[in-house]
Amino acid sequence: MNSLVVVYDLPSENRISIGNKGIVLKVKNLRIKSLRRLHRLGLMCTESVVIVSKEKRDKLEKTIRDINEEYESVAKKENLEDFKPIIRVIRLREDQAKEFKEIAEAKLLRKLDELIDKIADLMAEIEEITEESKLKKIRTNVKRAKRELSQIEQLAKELGIKTNGKVDLLYQLYDKALEKIREVTQ
Secondary structure (H helix, E strand, C coil), X not given: CCEEEEEEXXXXXXXXXXXXXXXXXXXXXXXXXXXXXXXXHEEEEECXXXXXXXXXXXXXXXXXXXXXXXXXXXXXXXXXXXCCCEEEEEECCHHHHHHHHHHHHHHHHHHHHHHHHHHHHHHHHHCCCCCHHHHHHHHHHHHHHHXXXXXXXXXXXXXXXXXXXXXXXXXXXXHHHHHHHHHHHC
């Protein structure tokens, strides 16, 4: 399995030395944006650990450079000391890659189960919702979830992780939810 592990610790808005609400919000937004960028490259194994396909090494290096530059820019602008993210890429031996893959697979399967439960609950609620604006918002969220699922499916394939049919089931449930919304709004 060709994979890398990305281990990170990003400075957070919870730093006692920040204090200023404007800076706190800026740091929080930067942290969240940075997390999303790292997570889009691979699958989470544990908190602060992402497993990434070696094929994405160039994209990963660019993402890390960009994140470091953004943190440096905020640190300079807001005069923050010791405000650097720690992001390390670790090449794995075959046995290590297998272990991390198992952890990522278990986490992914749990996440897919949660998504299945969530969409099943949502489908039960759709028929009860009468406000068209709420239905439009739900439709938008379901379409976004389908796009995110596509990304998760691709990452799982790149890393050789089996989803045990849960991705296919989720696509079917998302399509059924969208169909229900169409029926209710007609």
